Amino acid sequence: MKFVTKMLVLGLIMAGGIALAQSKAADPDVNARQTLMQKNGGAMGVLGGMAKGDTAFDAAAAEAAKAALIADAAATPDAFKNNASDPASHAKPEVWTNWDDFVSDANALGAAAAAMDATTLDGVKAGLGAIGGACKACHTEYKAS
Ligand code: HEC
Numbered sequence: 001m002k003f004v005t006k007m008l009v010l011g012l013i014m015a016g017g018i019a020l021a022q023s024k025a026a027d028p029d030v031n032a033r034q035t036l037m038q039k040n041g042g043a044m045g046v047l048g049g050m051a052k053g054d055t056a057f058d059a060a061a062a063e064a065a066k067a068a069l070i071a072d073a074a075a076t077p078d079a080f081k082n083n084a085s086d087p088a089s090h091a092k093p094e095v096w097t098n099w100d101d102f103v104s105d106a107n108a109l110g111a112a113a114a115a116m117d118a119t120t121l122d123g124v125k126a127g128l129g130a131i132g133g134a135c136k137a138c139h140t141e142y143k144a145s
Contacts, residue, residue: 029084033091036072036079040135043068051125062118069131073110077103090144102142109134 025031043065049055050062083096095102112134116127 025086025088027084027086027089029079029082030086030089030091033076033079034089036075039068040072043072044132044135047124047128047131050121051128057121057124059119062124066113066116066118069113070110073106073113076106076109092142092144095142098141102138105134105138105141108137 025034046055046061046065050057080091080095080102109131112127112130116131117123118127
């Protein structure tokens with residue numbers, strides 16, 4: 001590899017590392033719960049892409065995204081149970097002062113995902129609103145923007 005290329009690659013790796021350091025929490029608990037939420041975001045991206053027609057409907061992918069949302073919702077109370085703090089966290093303190101309500105918001109997401117018929121595009125379109133509503137309901141109360 002030429003020196004210039006090496007420097008370029010190194011620069012890219014370092015830039016990536018800095019970008020990662022800014023978006024990633026140092027605290028392992030905070031990091032884990034944010035990673036769980038990013039999985040939610042990924043699943044919603046898959047379903048939303050199909051609903052909008054950006055991607056072709058794929059029943060297996062829709063089913064996998066549904067299963068991921070159900071699993072993530074079930075894992076949410078455990079992922080948040082330690083009141084860990086980190087400058088990169090956007091969790092409001094109310095998560096822990098209103099714990100039972102927070103858990104019920106997580107359960108509501110699981111129920112909304114379970115209720116979606118992922119076998120047809122119409123089913124996904126019909127179910128997506130309630131799922132997005134469940135994300136939003138919890139974020140409005142418990143996530144700082
Ligand atoms: C029970 C509450 C709750 C539900 C339900 C919920 N979230 Fe979150 N979400 C949070 C909280 C709290 C945070 C902030 C966590 C932190 O930064 O410590 C968050 C953070 C996020 C983040 C940012 C992660 C990061 O890298 O900082 C994304 C993306 C996200 N949620 C997507 C979703 C999506 C999509 C759904 C629905 C499918 C969803 N969430 C459902 C509470 C919830």
